[in-house]
Amino acid sequence: MRYIEPHAHMVSRTTDDYVSIVTAGCQAVCEPAFWAGFDRSSSRGFYDYFRQLTQYEPQRAAKFGLAHYTWLCINPKESEDLVLADEVLSIIPEFIDSPNVLGIGEIGLNKNSRNELKVLEKHVNLAAERDQLILVHTPHLEDKLKGTRLIVDLIKSDSRIDPGKVIIDHVEEHTAAIALDAGFWAGITLYPESKCTPPRAIDIVENFGHEQIWMNSACDWGVSIPLAVPKTALEMRRRGHTEEFIDQLLYRNPARFMGQCPKFKLPLE
Ligand SMILES: [Zn+2]
Numbered sequence: 597m598r599y600i601e602p603h604a605h606m607v608s609r610t611t612d613d614y615v616s617i618v619t620a621g622c623q624a625v626c627e628p629a630f631w632a633g634f635d636r637s638s639s640r641g642f643y644d645y646f647r648q649l650t651q652y653e654p655q656r657a658a659k660f661g662l663a664h665y666t667w668l669c670i671n672p673k674e675s676e677d678l679v680l681a682d683e684v685l686s687i688i689p690e691f692i693d694s695p696n697v698l699g700i701g702e703i704g705l706n707k708n709s710r711n712e713l714k715v716l717e718k719h720v721n722l723a724a725e726r727d728q729l730i731l732v733h734t735p736h737l738e739d740k741l742k743g744t745r746l747i748v749d750l751i752k753s754d755s756r757i758d759p760g761k762v763i764i765d766h767v768e769e770h771t772a773a774i775a776l777d778a779g780f781w782a783g784i785t786l787y788p789e790s791k792c793t794p795p796r797a798i799d800i801v802e803n804f805g806h807e808q809i810w811m812n813s814a815c816d817w818g819v820s821i822p823l824a825v826p827k828t829a830l831e832m833r834r835r836g837h838t839e840e841f842i843d844q845l846l847y848r849n850p851a852r853f854m855g856q857c858p859k860f861k862l863p864l865e
Contacts, residue, residue, distance in 0.1 A: 599846040603812035620826040628667040628702035639683035650694040667701035675715035701731025724756035786824035794828040
């Protein structure tokens with residue numbers, strides 16, 4: 597099989613993980629900028645992180661024959677400090693034209709605070725000004741429903757943004773329709789503890805359609821499964837889904853979304 601891993605934090609994974617995902621059929625890995633597992637002490641930490649995402653990690657992935665793409669932002673978890681957020685936002689233009697940068701992400705909300713919303717709005721503005729794709733992180737657990745509504749309303753209110761160029765990630769049963777009905781794409785994250793298991797993820801696809809959905813492992817420095825996407829293909833076969841359908845959901849859909857950025861190229865096409 598072939599698939600794309602559209603959301604993985606490879607800087608915190610080992611070379612063994614690269615070997616595993618390539619062996620399983622991964623054709624490209626896409627890495628949104630996110631929290632590092634700790635709060636960075638200044639904007640210089642982000643500067644170095646963006647260098648890592650645009651210069652070093654693509655080289656590491658290339659050693660395993662894998663294309664590596666990335667997204668830039670200050671994540672919502674570190675957006676509470678408005679001064680820091682402005683400093684990081686001012687660094688992004690220096691990196692945005694790098695050959696592996698697909699857009700702005702993963703922006704969004706964490707605790708749905710006023711400051712997080714302000715920083716989200718600034719990122720959306722940056723994306724609109726530079727015609728960038730947007731990848732959105734939605735909050736966890738009890739904050740998810742309210743946060744998803746706030747995010748969707750904020751992005752919809754900016755007439756410069758085409759919803760087809762925005763993916764709302766980490767959707768669950770109660771938030772998938774909010775994103776899809778507004779014309780956005782929706783991402784389902786396969787996680788062993790929080791977020792979705794493979795059976796739940798496939799239930800969502802069976803209930804809400806599959807045209808504008810992708811699946812990802814969102815593997816990072818915490819408990820997560822880099823092979824979650826191909827493992828979900830096993831569960832789909834068990835349920836009788838065809839190889840054609842699996843290929844659309846796990847390969848052609850993410851390729852279609854990210855292909856809206858001309859920098860995104862697949863080795864096989
Ligand atoms: Zn993430």
